[in-house]
Amino acid sequence: MLLTENAAGVYIIAATPFTESGTIDYKSADGLVDFYIDHGVNGMTILGMMGEAPKLSSDESLAFMRHMLNRVNGRVPVIVGVSNAGISNIASLSHQAMDAGAAGIMIAPPNGLGSDEKIYNYFDQCFNALGSKVPVCYQDFPLSTGVPLSAELFLRMVEHFPDLVMLKHEDWPGLNKLSSIRARETRRVSILCGNGGLFLPEEMARGADGAMTGFAFPEMLVEIVQLCNAGNHDRATDIFDAYLPLIRLEQQPGMGLAIRKEILHRRGALACNAARAPCPRLSSEDHAEITRLLKRLEARLKELETS
DSSP: OOOOTTOOEEEEEOOOOBOTTSOBOHHHHHHHHHHHHHTTOSEEEESOTTTTGGGSOHHHHHHHHHHHHHHHTTSSOEEEEOOOSOHHHHHHHHHHHHHTTOSEEEEOOOTTOOSHHHHHHHHHHHHHHHOSSOOEEEEEOHHHHOOOOOHHHHHHHHHHOTTEEEEEEOOSSOHHHHHHHHHHOSSOOEEEEOGGGTTHHHHHHTTOOEEOOOOSOHHHHHHHHHHHHTTOHHHHHHHHHHHHHHHHHHTSTTTHHHHHHHHHHHTTSOSOOOOOSSOOOOOHHHHHHHHHHHHHHHHHHHHHHTO
């Protein structure tokens, strides 16, 4: 199944499981895939930034990609992150991903593209190298890449590149950009939102189609999207507010991945909470904080069940 402009729902950003020694834990990866699918996700994205893709060798990236696609086995569409400063590297990994059964690929612009023309020309070269029938998601994460994307440029790219079918929206602040794209688009593309889901209710109200992020409670993301699609924004916000302290905790720069992996470990989705070095280590205070917030979440969800 190829990625299209109609993609919607929750495309979870998958963690990459490691052992304590830093090797990829493929057995845990199998359990993680099943955990995500059992919690209702509509798709999956692998080899993303929070999937620690930059820490993998090219051989590891290929092996992990093929393993994950084999484990998913067509149950949900899978997007493969292929971001790289080298366009030939992007094309090579993209074609191998599509041959292995990926639904599409995701590209973030490399650091240093300081103007709209440079961004446009970079992606023009990417699409020429990819050829046709490789659906592309543009990852707009300027807080990480340092490359801002204007609504005008994105709309221009959508007009000129027919295989550009999705925007991963995680500019911050970015709500008005999302509204501007929806108000002015001539070809509607899918918009899925990141940033740990931090602004998901508001983004859904502005015209987003769902989420593409890795928050450790995928079932919350699924429920928020479903409630917003049903027009029940107040209920969606009530549920979102219950999870907000944990969302904030996960969104801390530098620490967020370690916290996310620890929560996934506690939920039985990962055999080990290890991230690959260099990575932060959680203190005893961090662990206690996570425990306290998980208990508060459990209590608040029980209250919401009866309200």
